Amino acid sequence: MDTLLLTGDDVHRIARHVGLDALMDALIERLTEACATFDPEVTAVPARAGFSYTHPAEGLIEWMPCMRRGAEAVVKVVGYHPANGRSGVLPTIVSTVSAYDTTSGHLQCLMDATFLTALRTGAASAVATRILARSEAETVGLIGAGAQAVTQLHALTRVLPIRRALVYDVDPATAASFAERVAPVAGHVQIEQAPADEVAASVDVLCTATSVGVGEGPVFETTDLRSWCHVNAVGSDFPGKVELPLSLLHWSLVCPDFRTQAHAEGECQRLAPEAVGPDLAALVRDAGRYAVARDRLTVFDSTGWAVEDQVAMELFVEEAEALGLGQRLPLEALDGDSLNPYDFVMAPALQMEA
Amino acid sequence: MDTLLLTGDDVHRIARHVGLDALMDALIERLTEACATFDPEVTAVPARAGFSYTHPAEGLIEWMPCMRRGAEAVVKVVGYHPANGRSGVLPTIVSTVSAYDTTSGHLQCLMDATFLTALRTGAASAVATRILARSEAETVGLIGAGAQAVTQLHALTRVLPIRRALVYDVDPATAASFAERVAPVAGHVQIEQAPADEVAASVDVLCTATSVGVGEGPVFETTDLRSWCHVNAVGSDFPGKVELPLSLLHWSLVCPDFRTQAHAEGECQRLAPEAVGPDLAALVRDAGRYAVARDRLTVFDSTGWAVEDQVAMELFVEEAEALGLGQRLPLEALDGDSLNPYDFVMAPALQMEA
Numbered sequence: 001m002d003t004l005l006l007t008g009d010d011v012h013r014i015a016r017h018v019g020l021d022a023l024m025d026a027l028i029e030r031l032t033e034a035c036a037t038f039d040p041e042v043t044a045v046p047a048r049a050g051f052s053y054t055h056p057a058e059g060l061i062e063w064m065p066c067m068r069r070g071a072e073a074v075v076k077v078v079g080y081h082p083a084n085g086r087s088g089v090l091p092t093i094v095s096t097v098s099a100y101d102t103t104s105g106h107l108q109c110l111m112d113a114t115f116l117t118a119l120r121t122g123a124a125s126a127v128a129t130r131i132l133a134r135s136e137a138e139t140v141g142l143i144g145a146g147a148q149a150v151t152q153l154h155a156l157t158r159v160l161p162i163r164r165a166l167v168y169d170v171d172p173a174t175a176a177s178f179a180e181r182v183a184p185v186a187g188h189v190q191i192e193q194a195p196a197d198e199v200a201a202s203v204d205v206l207c208t209a210t211s212v213g214v215g216e217g218p219v220f221e222t223t224d225l226r227s228w229c230h231v232n233a234v235g236s237d238f239p240g241k242v243e244l245p246l247s248l249l250h251w252s253l254v255c256p257d258f259r260t261q262a263h264a265e266g267e268c269q270r271l272a273p274e275a276v277g278p279d280l281a282a283l284v285r286d287a288g289r290y291a292v293a294r295d296r297l298t299v300f301d302s303t304g305w306a307v308e309d310q311v312a313m314e315l316f317v318e319e320a321e322a323l324g325l326g327q328r329l330p331l332e333a334l335d336g337d338s339l340n341p342y343d344f345v346m347a348p349a350l351q352m353e354a
Numbered sequence: 355m356d357t358l359l360l361t362g363d364d365v366h367r368i369a370r371h372v373g374l375d376a377l378m379d380a381l382i383e384r385l386t387e388a389c390a391t392f393d394p395e396v397t398a399v400p401a402r403a404g405f406s407y408t409h410p411a412e413g414l415i416e417w418m419p420c421m422r423r424g425a426e427a428v429v430k431v432v433g434y435h436p437a438n439g440r441s442g443v444l445p446t447i448v449s450t451v452s453a454y455d456t457t458s459g460h461l462q463c464l465m466d467a468t469f470l471t472a473l474r475t476g477a478a479s480a481v482a483t484r485i486l487a488r489s490e491a492e493t494v495g496l497i498g499a500g501a502q503a504v505t506q507l508h509a510l511t512r513v514l515p516i517r518r519a520l521v522y523d524v525d526p527a528t529a530a531s532f533a534e535r536v537a538p539v540a541g542h543v544q545i546e547q548a549p550a551d552e553v554a555a556s557v558d559v560l561c562t563a564t565s566v567g568v569g570e571g572p573v574f575e576t577t578d579l580r581s582w583c584h585v586n587a588v589g590s591d592f593p594g595k596v597e598l599p600l601s602l603l604h605w606s607l608v609c610p611d612f613r614t615q616a617h618a619e620g621e622c623q624r625l626a627p628e629a630v631g632p633d634l635a636a637l638v639r640d641a642g643r644y645a646v647a648r649d650r651l652t653v654f655d656s657t658g659w660a661v662e663d664q665v666a667m668e669l670f671v672e673e674a675e676a677l678g679l680g681q682r683l684p685l686e687a688l689d690g691d692s693l694n695p696y697d698f699v700m701a702p703a704l705q706m707e708a
Contacts, residue, residue, distance in 0.1 A: 001444075005359075008687025012698040020696060044405060051398060051421040053456065061427045061454050063417055067405040073415045075431060077452070079459015084692065090355075091692040094459035096452075096685060098431070100415050102407065105433015105448035110464065114687045118695040146693050154696075174693060181694040327683075331450060333362025333468045338438065338445040339500050339528060340535040341472040342374060342508075344366040 001104075002328035006111035006316065010326050014319045015115070020185050024151075024158050027123040027312055028130075034311045035127065035284035043068050045306050047261045052238070057083040058213075060238065066306030072099045074310040076113050080237075082211040091147055092211060093117055097313050107331060109317055113309065116316065120308040122151030124257060125207060125232040128280060128300035130159040131287045132255070133205050133230035135294075138163045140189075141203035143196050143219050143243070144210035145169035145178040148234055152207040154185040164190045166199040170210070196220040207232045214240035223248050231299045236267045244299065246270055252297040253277045253290075257305040266303040280305065355458075356682035360465035360670065364680050368673045369469070374539050378505075378512050381477040381666055382484075388665045389481065389638035397422050399660050401615045406592070411437040412567075414592065420660035427454045428664040430467050434591075436565040445501055446565060447471055451667050461685060463671055467663065470670065474662040475563075476505030478611060479586040482634060482654035483559055484513040485641045486609070487584035489648075491558035492517045494543075497550050497573050497597070498564035499523035499532040502588055506561040508539040518544045520553040524564075550574040561586045568594035577602050585653045590621045598653065600624055606651040607631045607644075611659040620657040634659065 015023055043066065050062025060080040067073040076097040085092035095113035100106065129137075137160045142149045145167045156162055165186070169175040179191035200206055200220040206229055210219050217236075223245050225231075231252070236242050244267050254271065256262030257280045263269060268276050277283075280300075283290055320326045337343040369377055397420065404416025414434040421427040430451040439446035449467035454460065483491075491514045496503045499521050510516055519540070523529040533545035554560055554574040560583055564573050571590075577599050579585075585606070590596050598621055608625065610616030611634045617623060622630050631637075634654070637644055674680045691697040 005683065005685070007683060007685050008689075009684065011687060016699065020699065046403065049400065049403065049419075051419065051427050051456070053421075053423060056424055056457060059456060059459070061421070061456060061459060063419065063429060065403075065405065065417065067407075067415070069407060070410050073405050075417060077429060077454065077461070079454060081457065081459050084458055089692065090458050090460070090688055091695075094461075094686055094688065096461050098450075100431065100433060102405070102413060102415060103410060103435065104438055104444050105413070105415060105435050106444070107431070107448075107450050110685070112686045115695050147695050150693075150695055177693065181691070181696070184696055184699045329359065329361060329681075330363065331359070331361050331464070332448055332466045333365060334444055334448065335362070337535070338443065339504075339531065341445075341469050341501050341504055342535070342538055345370065345374065345538045 001106050001334055003107045003331040004109040004326050004328055006320050006326045008112040008114065010320060011112050011115050011316060013325055014316055014323065017323060018319060021158065024119065024123060024155055026315060027119060028126045028155065028158060030311045030315060031123050031308060032127050032284055034307055035281040038281035043307060045258065047264060057081065064304065064306040064309060066310045067102065071102060072108060073102055074099050074313055076306065076309045078117060085146060085211065097309055099313060111313065111316060116312045118147055118151045120312040121148055121234060121302065122155030124302055124308050125152055125234065125300060126155035126159045128255060128283065129156060129205055129230055129232060131283055131290055132293050132298040132300065133160060134228055136161065137204035139203045140165045141199040141206040142167045143199055143208045144235060145175045146209065148209035149178065149207065150182050152209055152232065152234065153182050156205060157186050157189065162189055166192055166194045166202055168194060168196045168199045197222040200225055203229065205230050207234060208243040209234040210243055212241060212243060214238065217242040218245045219243045221245065225297060227297065228295050229297055232302055233267045233299055234302045237303045238265050239269065242267055242270065249299060252299045253293050254299045254301055255280060255283050256301040257303055261303045262301045267299065267301040355460050355688055357461045357685040358463040358680050358682055360674050360680045362466040362468065364674060365466050365469050365670060367679055368670055368677065371677060372673060375512065378473065378477060378509055380669060381473060382480045382509065382512060384665050384669060385477050385662060386481050386638055388661055389635040392635035397661060399612065401618060411435065418658065418660040418663060420664045421456065425456060426462060427456055428660065428667055430660065430663045432471060439500060439565065451663055453667060465667065465670060470666045472501055472505040474666040475502055475588060475656065475658065476509030478656055478662050479506055479561060479588065479654060480509035480513045482609060482637065483510060483584055483586060485637055485644055486647050486652040486654065487514060487559050488582055490515065493557045494519045495553040495557035495560040496521045497553055497562045498589060499529050500563065502563035503532065503561065504536050506563055506586065506588065507536050510559060511540050511543065516543055520546055520548045520556055522548060522550045522553045551576040554579055557583065559584050561588060562597040563588040564597060566595060566597060568592065571596040572599045573597045575599065579651060581651065582649050583651055586656055587621045587653055588656045591657045592619050593623065596621055596624065603653060606653045607647050608653045608655055609634060609637050610655040611657055615657045616655045621653065621655040
């Protein structure tokens with residue numbers, strides 16, 4: 001039994017073949033469907049765990065597991081190292097994702113998940129935003145203009161008639177390069193820079209996707225947002241790391257992607273359980289019921305839900321198989337006598353390279 | 355940055371090149387050294403977690419993480435599917451292990467860990483046995499004669515003058531084939547079959563390595579063991595799955611590999627914290643202090659400690675690099691603009707295979 005390996009190059013080929021818009025659209029629809037049909041008896045999603053450290057530099061390596069009973073277990077391992085982004089050599093988020101057959105334990109597929117993570121995080125915001133923002137929303141604010149901001153804006157343009165984006169980043173160069181970076185997917189959107197508070201106060205939909213340090217949030221001060229503003233808080237994903245002013249959470253309907261995890265490391269870590277609204281699956285299932293929220297302040301607390309990774313991985317693997325992309329490698333030692341770890345010694349001599 | 359991929363074939367080539375005895379010896383010495391120098395401030399080992407299920411068949415997929423600060427995080431994913439073993443097509447334990455750079459999140463290496471798991475489980479028993487069993491021990495008992503029993507016996511022959519092994523398995527064919535399977539590594543050991551209780555009562559060192567079901571243990575009834583018997587309980591690794599009679603634990607010095615985990619899923623799950631002796635690292639560090647235990651009943655409660663995997667992986671990667679084995683693949687999408695997930699769209703067109 002082989003393992004399918006999909007490299008970053010393979011993933012890029014798939015994206016070019018399918019097209020970025022069609023890929024984002026497919027992911028938004030599949031994720032919406034996965035939310036609508038989500039059944040915790042079928043899909044098990046434990047809260048992620050990981051290693052965090054401050055030496056030699058701030059960082060985090062965590063694993064995000066998700067299992068569909070009788071099918072596969074998907075485990076994404078994601079590294080978060082802000083120094084990568086600052087150096088400009090590596091992405092802040094570096095990730096791979098694996099799928100294991102739950103009937104045998106076999107590793108079916110390993111693929112790059114750096115691109116997948118950015119894509120699915122955008123798609124998740126689009127799923128929430130389509131329900132919670134006014135359908136005529138035209139203006140997006142982006143606080144934090146790094147890699148995640150690119151897919152946030154792209155995803156939002158797929159579900160709303162966005163014409164203008166206001167952008168802020170602590171690094172002026174990152175803010176300045178944003179327009180060029182999103183040009184391939186949001187060429188029709190007028191991009192302007194503005195201070196963080198002005199961005200927050202002037203938009204129909206706001207996305208925060210920053211690497212703000214633990215204890216250093218929020219990333220803007222004003223709570224004078226448009227009364228119908230919908231906020232996607234994407235960067236809050238670690239105990240003590242928060243992006244939004246607390247009073248904004250109090251005034252808003254707050255919808256976490258994954259309740260347990262959001263209470264542990266999202267914006268919801270500052271809220272009592274009873275102060276938190278429906279999670280993403282419940283929101284999609286009862287979308288009609290939450291239509292009234294379009295005229296009010298709403299927050300999608302996006303910490304990263306492993307179901308998003310599972311859905312995205314499935315989409316890429318289907319496309320890879322259709323296109324014949326990827327390599328197949330007999331990674332595990334599965335041949336021979338299953339009761340004898342040493343049976344290869346008795347097999348015909350292998351040719352040694354060395 | 356590439357990822358080193360070591361397949362089962364590569365691992366086998368390394369084992370053939372180094373030699374099974376030399377490989378086991380190296381692993382026993384390295385693991386002893388890792389125990390002697392173990393510092394929880396340097397090496398973080400959370401208890402493993404996983405998915406367990408009973409449909410469509412009994413199984414478990416779990417992840418075992420271990421991090422050396424400032425170096426790498428190692429995550430082994432291990433599948434335990436007893437139906438594999440019964441079908442004879444796949445090993446009961448199927449596993450891969452990955453190492454991630456904690457300065458960047460980069461996946462440095464992915465390798466088969468099916469063979470590694472069997473090998474290091476044997477080595478761990480040898481480390482404990484060398485301290486807790488009489489140095490003149492000649493007779494080993496094996497209850498459960500599957501894949502793990504092969505490396506248990508092999509490892510024990512590397513540290514004790516073993517001349518005779520008594521073997522029992524619930525499957526007579528598995529018991530019958532054991533002698534042939536261990537011949538390459540224990541050709542000098544006389545192998546005999548016997549009922550479980552007779553095996554337990556007649557040996558200097560006993561190893562239990564079974565797939566006994568939850569609530570179906572113990573795997574033998576007698577507590578009339580030799581008064582100096584040392585027991586390696588290898589199969590107990592799941593809540594409710596136990597191999598030893600409770601009173602045997604009460605009469606023995608019980609040493610877990612990893613205390614927290616042993617209380618959750620090892621033989622120690624039936625013991626109060628104060629009834630449990632030193633863990634493997636403490637045992638090695640204070641080996642002299644426990645010399646008196648050689649004349650008494652002792653139990654090594656081996657649930658699987660992620661440090662064993664880290665040590666074994668490091669050994670295989672060193673050998674692979676020395677021999678020039680393995681493939682290097684640019685698995686993650688790390689090139690290009692780290693702030694732009696879509697920058698590949700602007701790169702020169704890639705050749706499409708499809």
